[in-house]
Amino acid sequence: MPDMLVNNTHYRTIWFDPELDTVQIIDQTRLPYRFEISSLHTVQQAALAISTMRVRGAPLIGATAAYGLALAMRENPDDAMLSDACEMLIATRPTAINLRWAVMALRSELQSRSPEYRAEYAWQFAAQLCDNDAQACESIGEHGAALLADLAAKNENAVINVMTHCNAGWLATVDWGTALAPVYKAHDAGLNVHVWVSETRPRNQGFYLTAWELAAHGVPHTLIADNAAGHLMQTGQVDCCIVGTDRTLPTGDVCNKIGTYLKALSAKANAVPFYVAAPSSSIDWHGAQTAADIPIEQRGPDELTHVTGVSSAGELLNVRLGGCEVASTSTEFSNYAFDVTPADLVTALITERGTVPASQAGLRSLFPDRFSSQSAYCDG
């Protein structure tokens, strides 16, 4: 099964539709209340889809940026447009490295071509990037499923309890997912996998996206408050954690959705293996060298103060939380979107080429080519 199933139809999160002659996405800001497909006709729309998080997840925003450049080149393949489009796309979100690299890699290819060939090349590049991403995620699924099978064997085939964070499922990628790919592969192979899904405040992407994905695929799962992760690990209810990554340093440090670090600390303290599903496209081979070099996105207070839900009358509403009769306006808000988990808290990185220690030596053993040069983006 190459693509994920929704209402008995197989979907990727982004694709070119030849009939509509444009790019289609699943609008993730509507989930889990509505499953809606949207069209992207321009690079501006692609940029807006990224910045408003209609598409999100490091691999998927990389793919969307590539399609955004293709849309730009279709409109006007000249150098000024190329430069403006790249700038616009890179400015959408600062932390995930896939976005920047997809743009930079494609830009460099396009600059070496004369304008009349640029659009076609960009379309091909974007499509290939999507295929590579899906393939990398599927490989991560196979390598990760082997780890889950080992845990199952040790536990006499009892239920394997996997804790994840945020959404690093197929919705975060083009297909399969990163952290959830091993879960899907293991479940499909007949392992008894159960997933602890933390709601992942403030955007509730665990609740809204991961629980939705797992439900659609029929994988048993339980929603918890983010605060409950420590207690579950402390009381032996978690066999391993698998999370995604928005930017992995060559040292093995992992920048991922805010709260990942707390789960990693708890996993370490309770001897729970903590795996990071890291496609090579998420590794910042030649950029940030330490956590301090990574720009941590800060988002608006509305993610903390407002939430969308369904009223008792069945109406979908956005409501304001908090506020009070006394001096409500004096409350300030802070909303960092990512944190950095030091490599020493990471048991291993699950990459498309295999599972390795979260260290320079570990990564070098699988990706010797990447350490030596500024090589191309995402070759699977």
Add this chain to the structure above:
Amino acid sequence: MPDMLVNNTHYRTIWFDPELDTVQIIDQTRLPYRFEISSLHTVQQAALAISTMRVRGAPLIGATAAYGLALAMRENPDDAMLSDACEMLIATRPTAINLRWAVMALRSELQSRSPEYRAEYAWQFAAQLCDNDAQACESIGEHGAALLADLAAKNENAVINVMTHCNAGWLATVDWGTALAPVYKAHDAGLNVHVWVSETRPRNQGFYLTAWELAAHGVPHTLIADNAAGHLMQTGQVDCCIVGTDRTLPTGDVCNKIGTYLKALSAKANAVPFYVAAPSSSIDWHGAQTAADIPIEQRGPDELTHVTGVSSAGELLNVRLGGCEVASTSTEFSNYAFDVTPADLVTALITERGTVPASQAGLRSLFPDRFSSQSAYCDG
């Protein structure tokens, strides 16, 4: 200022009103949207106020239980009523030790008295318990403020950033609070204190109660997602943590609102002092010996799936979160309300008698009397 200020009036969280001839509480399920006072006329109403969390916080539910017994004895002071009332109150919530001890201590006094004296004694006991609690909290405030003053001196009187969890302010106690008492004392003494308030899912008691309290008192504060606590500590933005406790073991292990453990792990990893404001009434001197002995309350899924907020039309509404077009019913929910922080993660306990290491030796140095016998509840 003995009592906390709301709309220019001083309030405790619970009191006997001689004119109405009954017990009054602030209905905390209505905050921060409404500030409402409710009457308790019967022990059943007191028990319901505790179980529905109209009153909450370990010290306050102890006080409410004492008033509940007084209401029961006023209705009927016979042995059967006493026994039934105690059973009903103890069954309301399992984790906080104050509740059980207030009931057991008062029960034992009442049993030794003939029925005609019971009501009067119970009223006096409840009033005294409230005064003792307020006094203990104020002492904790003074001891804790000294720690904050030390931090301020070390930091050349820059802003002192205190992180707390859930609500252990005056709303959780009769007056002053436990974790927030040092903040109020320090703020009132002119220190530049700023509080990181984590929303504390799933009930948002940090957001709804702590931010409300701090705003009402004029203490600068910033709301964050629970997930952000690690990043803030890792990046040097937190000078110390102060949290409350629902049950403290004589070993120094601390059972408190779910998520406390994650903050403690992060504090330890980043050398941030982690203080627990622990009135002696929260210490389980002769009960649970290890974390495994503490009954951890599990609450319903509605705390995860539903939230109350204000619509754009200004209407206060309860909305359902999540749910989806695909297989929504397969999502399970788990909602542990407390976790246990091992003593080795706790820098010190701030008690009404002073600040001590979180250990048997530490507690014994201040409370030698409590280790030797089943002594009375909450003598301040």
